[in-house]
Amino acid sequence: MRAVFKQLLNGRGNFEVDSNKGRTTEIFGALLELKKPRARLSRSFSKAKAFSPLGEFFWYLAGSDSVGFIKHYIPNYPKLIKDEVTASGAYGPRIFGKGALQKRDGVSEWDRVIRTLREREGSRNALIQIYVNSDARPKNGDKPCTCTIQFAVRNGQLLMHTHMRSNDAFFGLPHDIFTFTMLQEVAARELGCGLGKYTHSVTSLHLYHDCVASEDRPANTSTSGAEEYYREGFHDFSPMPEMPMGNPWPSIEKVKIAEQEIRSGNSDYVAPDDLDPYWRDFIELFRIHKIFEEMKNRKDDLRAERPELRRVVNIMKSISPTYRIYILGRLERKQFPVRDLFENVG
Ligand SMILES: O=c1ccn([C@H]2C[C@H](O)[C@@H](COP(=O)(O)O)O2)c(=O)[nH]1
Numbered sequence: 001m002r003a004v005f006k007q008l009l010n011g012r013g014n015f016e017v018d019s020n021k022g023r024t025t026e027i028f029g030a031l032l033e034l035k036k037p038r039a040r041l042s043r044s045f046s047k048a049k050a051f052s053p054l055g056e057f058f059w060y061l062a063g064s065d066s067v068g069f070i071k072h073y074i075p076n077y078p079k080l081i082k083d084e085v086t087a088s089g090a091y092g093p094r095i096f097g098k099g100a101l102q103k104r105d106g107v108s109e110w111d112r113v114i115r116t117l118r119e120r121e122g123s124r125n126a127l128i129q130i131y132v133n134s135d136a137r138p139k140n141g142d143k144p145c146t147c148t149i150q151f152a153v154r155n156g157q158l159l160m161h162t163h164m165r166s167n168d169a170f171f172g173l174p175h176d177i178f179t180f181t182m183l184q185e186v187a188a189r190e191l192g193c194g195l196g197k198y199t200h201s202v203t204s205l206h207l208y209h210d211c212v213a214s215e216d217r218p219a220n221t222s223t224s225g226a227e228e229y230y231r232e233g234f235h236d237f238s239p240m241p242e243m244p245m246g247n248p249w250p251s252i253e254k255v256k257i258a259e260q261e262i263r264s265g266n267s268d269y270v271a272p273d274d275l276d277p278y279w280r281d282f283i284e285l286f287r288i289h290k291i292f293e294e295m296k297n298r299k300d301d302l303r304a305e306r307p308e309l310r311r312v313v314n315i316m317k318s319i320s321p322t323y324r325i326y327i328l329g330r331l332e333r334k335q336f337p338v339r340d341l342f343e344n345v346g
Contacts, residue, residue: 002235004032004169005226008207017206024206025223037160037181037198038239041174043325044232047225050326051289053178054282058259060179061252063096063108072263072293082141089142094130095149095183113151114190121153131165145172149180151187157196158188167202170222176200189248241320244276251279258283262290267311281319288312288327 008014008025015026034040041050055073062069065087070077078084098106113126127150135143145166152159162180167173181198188195208222244251254272262269262283267290271283295308316327 001174002230004030004173004205005207005230008169008205009223009226009230017204019206021208023209024204025209026204026206027202028204030202030205032177032200032202034177034181034198034200036239037184037195038242039237040178040181041240041322043236044229044234047174047229048325048329049174050323051285051330053175054285055259055289056175057179057182058256058282058286059090060092060095060183062256062260063092063098065090065093069263073289087142088140089135089144091130091144091146094144095128114187117151117153117158117187117191124152126151146176149183151184153191153193154196156194158184158191158193159196159199160184160187161199161201164200164202166204167206168222169205169207170226173205185243186248186252189243189245236325238322240322241278241281244278251275255279255282259286262286265290267291267294277320281323284315284319285323285326288315292330 004027007027011027013027015028017024017026041048052073056070059066059070059073064070067078067081067083067085067087070087070090074080077087081087081089094109096108096110098108109128113128116123116126127148129148130146131144131148145164147163147165150161150163152161160180160183162176164176167176177198177200180200184198185195207226254275258269258271259282263286267287269283269287271280275283291308291312312327316324
């Protein structure tokens, strides 16, 4: 993130481009390489998001194209794709769907790719195409930005390469890196391989000068947000915990059920006892997100909500310290003095 912002804010050879979503500074033909894909959360105090990428990751895993689902994590989503109900360009059905879209008789693209690599490690064919030519029709408001994701096994390590036609460096890139490197780790565990590097190429990697103001996206936040992030200096690149060994799908299925229950209203959901803490943490993060949403929807003053905050703090104490900064960052953004939280809530 630092390298990308540095290049976009000061670098030579960038283009200034008027897109249909606003004026941008663009790097044309970027190649990013993450040697440690678990360091997928690039954190500063002002920009530390975990809830929305995690929600988006489970939206993919669920194979869903429901706008109602993703709106819970990214409120602005319907505006971005100009549809309130169905995200026709959603990645989940294209990766995990087994139905008509793929016309593959019950085998998802994901399963085909895993099978391909099981049969022949050297394959250059473990590729999932996301953007298809029929997406290009002019009136389509939801043209996928990701063209392909591709997996390969080299020296016993599972590598992944994504190609995107278009990537918003401030809002989109952190989400895309998070979700795709999570998919990489799922594939590595499923195949019993080590986790190799993640590479990510983008035709147009850009930063908006002015973006349309909305609840989630105040006007002109990309450039100034990137400048602020860059200037801030505090960046934590410590990796996320490692996904437990073995086939991750039984645990993923449990978290998918939990996520759906919590999103539908049950913020007291109790995670199954036999679930590894790695996966249980995600359930607890979904609960915290739900508690924040309930408070927001009731338009309550956060400071007056001590019992709710107590619940958040208790959950926070029970999960990996990795995620604390996101919870505290969320409270800060709501102008809740974190110091008070510790003094008054414990
Ligand atoms: O996964 C995604 C989806 C969208 N975008 C951004 C890239 C563009 O700024 C915008 C889509 O606009 P077009 O490229 O379709 O004009 O959304 C991303 O960064 N990542």
